[in-house]
Amino acid sequence: MQMPAKKLGLGFMRLPLTDANNQKAIDMPQVEQMVDKFLQRGFTYCDTAWMYHDFMSEEAVGKAVVDRYPRNTFTIATKMPDMMLRSKEQVPGIFAKQKEKLHVDYFDYYLVHDMNSVNYEKAKKFGVLPFLRGKRESGEIKCLGFSFHDSADVLDKILTENPYFEFVQLQINYLDWESEGIQSHKCYDVAVKHGLPVVVMEPVKGGTLANPPQQVQDLLKKAHPDWSPAEWAIRFAATLDHVMVVLSGMSNMEQLEENTGFMQNFEPLSPADWDLLLKAAEMIRSGIAVPCTGCRYCVEASKCPQNILIPNYFALFNTRKLMQRRDFSPEIEYYENYLDQGYGKASACIACHACERVCPQHIHISEWMPKVAENLEKGQTF
Ligand code: SF4
Ligand code: SF4
Incomplete structure (x- = not known):
């Protein structure tokens, strides 16, 4: 399986807009500049999905990346919108349309979007899994995986029943790492047990960890004055050995410059810095409503x-x-x-x-x- 050269992926889900109230109004000139910088700095992994940006994200990737660069200089990941399916007949049509929107004849990475216990049953009911396995065999998909939002037990069940999956995409960040609700750590361990590389989503928890409480910011600043809180969060996810790429939904050139800057020659966090983030997570949690430790x-x-x-x-x-x-x-x-x-x-x-x-x-x-x-x-x- 093809591993990205660098551990940062460009998520095409929070792109700059020319009209803040219209998700379709993607600022293409700025996106093209961001793509240029991203690829120039040696990054390759571009992540999109059927419904991002009100169904316009895949087209944006087609125009900003595929039309402007040789096919072997980047990789594309997109997803089958399992949660939106209403019939088996939709599946081949969506797949064909995605190739058309992205201007590609194969996908480097293809995922079943948002797998959980309910969507897994749906994927089986609508024949999504055999269909995608067929596309994997024909070469239209180079690597097959799924993004996942559910418990570690459900992940283990899906991977045990479907040993052909080649990677998984998980929500991992330092605040959710030991959370009983999200189960980042447990899910990561399940992926490792099955020998699969991990794509990380929500490393900054939807932006929350870019602006943690002041005491946490002070703690982090003391250890590395030149790292931003978002940088700490991305570094945490990228430090995990089995993580192949950390997705960041970058919204402007400034974010892209920052993220590609520190991820260009990425060094994992030291054990002391890792522990500091777990302490920061405790501090964040101590300020929250119910002091449940998850002891069960x-x-x-x-x-x-x-x-x-x-x-x-x-x-x-x-x-x-x-x-x-x-x-x-x-x-x-x-x-x-x-x-x-x-x-x-x-x-x-x-x-x-x-x-x-x-x-x-x-x-x-x-x-x-x-x-x-x-x-x-x-x-x-x-
Ligand atoms: S016993 Fe109390 S602290 Fe432990 S998981 Fe239950 S509510 Fe949380
Ligand atoms: S054990 Fe009783 S009090 Fe506790 S959550 Fe269940 S119903 Fe409520």
Whole structure:
């Protein structure tokens, strides 16, 4: 399998716009300049998807990259929009249209987009997996993988049942690394167990880690005065041995200059710097709503009659509070995945207090559950 020469990928999902309210209004001259700098500095991995930029991202890649550079100087990754499929018949049409939009006759990397327990069933139902395996055999796909948002157990199941996948794309950043909700570390370990390289998405957690609390910024600044918080976050993900590329959805030339600057001759973080980021993650978490440590006593040492996945819901709730999310966000998607797997809703809590009797943090779980429900089930802040 072809590994990118450098560990930074250009995500075509937050491109500069000429009209901030119109995702289709991509600032192509600026994108072309960004692509020029990216490729000049020896980077190759360009990531897009069917629905990015209101379905215009793939065309932007076709114009800014494929039309302007020899095919062997860059690699293209795009994705089958599993979550949008309504029938088996759509699959070949979308694949053909993607080749047309991108002006390519093969994809270097092709992913099933947003695999989770529900979309996995959909991929099977609509014949997505055999279709893509056929394209892999015909050479229209050079490497086949999937992007993933679910628990480590689900990842393990999918990879065990489908050993032909060649890479996975995971959400990894220093704040989610030990999170019970997102399970970055556990998912990474599953990928390593299956011998797969990892593409990292959300290394800066949607921009949150570009602007962490002041005390965290002070801590990081002291260790490396010339590194920005976003740089720390990208370095964290790139330090992992089995990570082949870290995606960054760069939105302007300044970000591209910064990221390609420090990633050009990338050196992994020292153990001391790695530990500092884990400490920073603890500091960020200490400022968040529910002091749940994810010990899982409430799941394993007691039995919730409503089958509520308490620590995972708290992790998602805390992240939404931290990020001041008001609308739909990935955390709600994760929450809905858990419900689809048969776990109880936070709103189903009957305040029996069984979980509270075993919680070492003495968290009043039954008092928090209505707030968790309000946030994750109605998408409201608090
Ligand atoms: S208090 Fe709520 S969350 Fe805790 S065990 Fe009882 S029903 Fe489950
Ligand atoms: S027992 Fe308490 S601290 Fe441990 S996972 Fe459950 S709620 Fe969190």
